[in-house]
Amino acid sequence: MLERVIQTDALTKHYGEFHAVNALNCSVRAERITGFLGRNGAGKSSTIKMLLGMIRPTSGTGSVLGYKIDDPKQSIEIRQRIAYVGEDKGLYGYMTVGQLIWFTRSFYADWQPDVEKRLLAEYRLPLGRKVKALSKGMRTKLALLLALARRPALLILDEPTEGLDPVSIEELLQTLVMAPMQGTTVFFSSHQLSEVERVADDILMIDRGVAVLDMPLEQIRENYRRVTFGFGHPVPTLPQLDGMERVRIEGRQVSILASRNSEAIAGMGHEVGAATVDVAPISLREIFLETVQEQNKRDQEAHWEQTHALV
Amino acid sequence: MLWYKAWRETRIVTLGGVAAMAIACGMIVWFEHAMRDNAEVPMSYVAYIWKSVYNSIGRDIFLFLCVILGGGGLLQERAQGTAGFTLSLPASRGQIVFWRAVMGYAGVVALALTPAVVLPLASPYRNEIYPVSQALGFSLLWAGCGAVFYGFTFLLAHVLEGEYTAILAAIPSLMFYGVLQGLPWMERLPMLNIFHVVNGEDMPYFNEGLHLLTGPLPWLPLGAMLVLASGFVFAAGRRMRLRDF
Numbered sequence: 001m002l003e004r005v006i007q008t009d010a011l012t013k014h015y016g017e018f019h020a021v022n023a024l025n026c027s028v029r030a031e032r033i034t035g036f037l038g039r040n041g042a043g044k045s046s047t048i049k050m051l052l053g054m055i056r057p058t059s060g061t062g063s064v065l066g067y068k069i070d071d072p073k074q075s076i077e078i079r080q081r082i083a084y085v086g087e088d089k090g091l092y093g094y095m096t097v098g099q100l101i102w103f104t105r106s107f108y109a110d111w112q113p114d115v116e117k118r119l120l121a122e123y124r125l126p127l128g129r130k131v132k133a134l135s136k137g138m139r140t141k142l143a144l145l146l147a148l149a150r151r152p153a154l155l156i157l158d159e160p161t162e163g164l165d166p167v168s169i170e171e172l173l174q175t176l177v178m179a180p181m182q183g184t185t186v187f188f189s190s191h192q193l194s195e196v197e198r199v200a201d202d203i204l205m206i207d208r209g210v211a212v213l214d215m216p217l218e219q220i221r222e223n224y225r226r227v228t229f230g231f232g233h234p235v236p237t238l239p240q241l242d243g244m245e246r247v248r249i250e251g252r253q254v255s256i257l258a259s260r261n262s263e264a265i266a267g268m269g270h271e272v273g274a275a276t277v278d279v280a281p282i283s284l285r286e287i288f289l290e291t292v293q294e295q296n297k298r299d300q301e302a303h304w305e306q307t308h309a310l311v
Numbered sequence: 312m313l314w315y316k317a318w319r320e321t322r323i324v325t326l327g328g329v330a331a332m333a334i335a336c337g338m339i340v341w342f343e344h345a346m347r348d349n350a351e352v353p354m355s356y357v358a359y360i361w362k363s364v365y366n367s368i369g370r371d372i373f374l375f376l377c378v379i380l381g382g383g384g385l386l387q388e389r390a391q392g393t394a395g396f397t398l399s400l401p402a403s404r405g406q407i408v409f410w411r412a413v414m415g416y417a418g419v420v421a422l423a424l425t426p427a428v429v430l431p432l433a434s435p436y437r438n439e440i441y442p443v444s445q446a447l448g449f450s451l452l453w454a455g456c457g458a459v460f461y462g463f464t465f466l467l468a469h470v471l472e473g474e475y476t477a478i479l480a481a482i483p484s485l486m487f488y489g490v491l492q493g494l495p496w497m498e499r500l501p502m503l504n505i506f507h508v509v510n511g512e513d514m515p516y517f518n519e520g521l522h523l524l525t526g527p528l529p530w531l532p533l534g535a536m537l538v539l540a541s542g543f544v545f546a547a548g549r550r551m552r553l554r555d556f
Contacts, residue, residue: 049555052398053398054395054398054555054556072403072404073403079399079401084399086396087395091393092319092393092396093393099319103312103316104400106312107401108401
């Protein structure tokens with residue numbers, strides 16, 4: 001069995017001047033759940049589309065389940081073995097639920113009729129209703145049914161919980177947790193960090209098309225800390241230690257995001273005369289915000305300047 | 312099963328078009344007395360059918376529907392938001408384009424055959440006869456000429472973004488083609504005038520006095536039209552192969 005089901009090597013996608021994915025190196029481990037995070041426009045959907053052969057990489061390479069993503073024939077093999085739920089959940093409005101299931105089933109030898117029946121009952125999907133007459137939530141459920149009623153080697157979900165009610169989200173998360181036990185690797189993007197934190201084994205975070213965090217969640221929990229110094233006098237110059245990812249100074253308070261080595265960083269606080277030194281665990285949400293917020297501000301400023309230059 | 316998807320996409324236009332064509336042909340047959348009695352010049356039933364179906368409303372409906380049937384494909388799906396689902400299926404883009412082209416053209420053939428079924432069957436109810444061989448001959452002409460209109464729109468639909476852009480672009484393009492037929496050098500090449508090939512007007516295989524197909528059908532031009540239409544479809548497939556979605 002493959003240890004890495006997704007692997008990219010300097011995978012790049014440019015749309016003219018815009019660099020959607022920028023020499024992305026990442027890998028996704030088999031039979032685990034990987035949360036794929038990034039702000040809007042970070043390159044998540046472009047990455048997923050390249051993995052599925054919907055868009056061609058500008059440069060770099062990648063493989064899914066050992067098949068090359070830029071080879072059209074191998075791309076079909078990839079799509080035969082994976083299940084995918086796209087961001088827009090666009091399904092054929094002119095078909096009924098039953099017809100769409102029948103149509104989709106015909107492409108896959110690994111279709112599970114018992115799972116299909118169970119999910120139909122669970123999601124209360126009316127077989128005879130036209131897809132265009134379904135609510136957004138019901139369409140999402142149908143898209144999930146089409147992906148989950150199989151036993152794919154890899155399940156790729158782009159914002160799967162968008163539009164779902166809390167009960168359905170809970171059921172979906174339970175389904176995702178069970179998937180690796182049946183040999184399915186899950187790779188899903190989401191903006192709901194609390195959900196990702198609940199179910200993911202690994203985290204892959206990208207920003208501006210580059211991987212900024214690629215680590216097991218357990219390791220993130222163990223290593224990432226917020227180290228805070230409080231000074232009774234103006235903040236002195238702080239030495240840069242290994243593991244100091246972000247340093248924010250507000251008045252006489254220093255907040256450091258540490259990816260490792262938090263004890264040494266705390267010790268440094270004592271050495272430079274901090275009156276208070278606090279080391280606290282940090283949530284995935286805080287890590288995400290710390291990682292992308294600064295860049296987000298810079299991007300907003302650049303966009304503002306560009307817009308006003310045009311005016 | 313891509314054929315099923317393509318069938319569902321073209322079903323309404325195909326069945327609706329066949330129904331509209333059948334009703335139009337049926338009405339033309341049913342009101343033949345009234346129409347012929349009021350005609351300025353007396354005409355035979357066969358001439359009346361040619362003027363009404365093959366040189367008028369029937370042909371116009373047919374060519375318009377050929378354009379409508381050609382206006383589908385992956386770019387239209389992109390505008391509708393379903394391209395992601397289609398492209399995630401384990402099928403090549405070539406297969407997707409191929410089946411859409413085949414089912415769309417099947418619709419064109421069904422439309423072309425409709426007068427061949429309705430006219431010979433309905434005529435006896437008015438104590439008239441319209442020969443099956445004539446109707447089938449015109450169906451062949453329609454199927455060949457319709458392929459060009461269909462293929463041209465199909466190619467446009469795989470080049471131009473938007474749900475109905477291809478159809479909106481195809482109609483004026485074909486009108487412009489009609490205008491070009493008036494150019495003197497074009498008149499020297501009558502087989503390039505699809506609007507005449509489709510109904511036999513000014514063609515050696517059509518007897519203008521009897522309004523009947525008398526000579527052998529223009530198999531070479533018809534074959535060339537099918538080759539041209541296949542070329543359009545092939546070009547559409549090539550275009551989709553390299554396209555980002």
